[in-house]
Amino acid sequence: MFNSPNAIARNVHSQVADRIGTSIVRGDIVPSEALPSEVRICEMLDVSRTVVREAIRTLTGKGLVESRAKSGTRVRPPEQWNQLDPDVLRWRLETSDVDSNLAKLFQLRDAVEPSASALAAAHANETDLARIRAGYDGMAAARDDESFVAADMNFHEAIYFATHNEFYWPIAQMLRLTLRQSFTIASWGDHRPRALAEHRAVLDAIVARDAERARAAAIVLLRHSADDLVKISGSGIVAAGLPPEQRAPKDEVLLARYQASRSVLREALDELATKGPADARAAKPKARKRPPSRR
Secondary structure, three states: OOOOOOOOOOOOHHHHHHHHHHHHHHOOOOOOOEOOOHHHHHHHHOOOHHHHHHHHHHHHHOOOEEEEOOOEEEEOOHHHOOOOOHHHHHHHHHHOOHHHHHHHHHHHHHHHHHHHHHHHHHHOOHHHHHHHHHHHHHHHHOOOHHHHHHHHHHHHHHHHHOOOOOOOHHHHHHHHHHOHHHHHHHOOOOHHHHHHHHHHHHHHHHHOOOHHHHHHHHHHHHHHHHHHHHHHHHHHOOOOOOOHHHOOOOOHHHHHHHHHHHHHHHHHHHHHHHHOOHHHOOOOOOOOOOOOOOO
């Protein structure tokens, strides 16, 4: 429990929260089970009680735990976690199967992205349109996969922001963190020309203020993206939207590239872990000097 090869720096409560949060999401501590006592956590991680208390407060804010008098701090059911929180999302990606996560993300995109495209067509202002167009232009001009993927993510993020519905915005931020791998797959070989044409169809519909055409274009784009993942991993992406009899045969060449692309996600997660959660970036407060004695 709370195991990690990285040592914890003193007085950085976010690193303690990261260690405990990872253990919770991984299932080391099941819902309704109590965390070790405050004193025990201090001993396990070699940190002060103040640090542990701040870490628990952070995890409480993310919905992972709750503290009650006489019953200690207990893990809450996953349904009550803030699943869109960047740290919770990162812990889930680090501790669960990549294929399963991609399948679930495609389910989410299939449910919300067509409507986001329709809303963008209805509500986007000139700044929004410029951002969406810049994303597409970046894809068209890209000379390498990394640039193509970055522009692709910018394109989709701009659409979510163009809805002018703040409840869509966290989804855009979540997708930026989680979909780099699937976007990398879509950038390979003969996927790119078709992806460009489909993104252009979405862009043109939004610029034309044609909500239903934008919705339909987004559905086509998503279905083909899901098809690509099904082709690459065979039955691995079972929730991507196609019944078994409609799944394309496994493409061994693309499968090899898919396996290689998993390192892309791992590198991104390692970078996030190195930087630490957002609240780790705050400067460590300086110790207060004691006032001089008046004696």
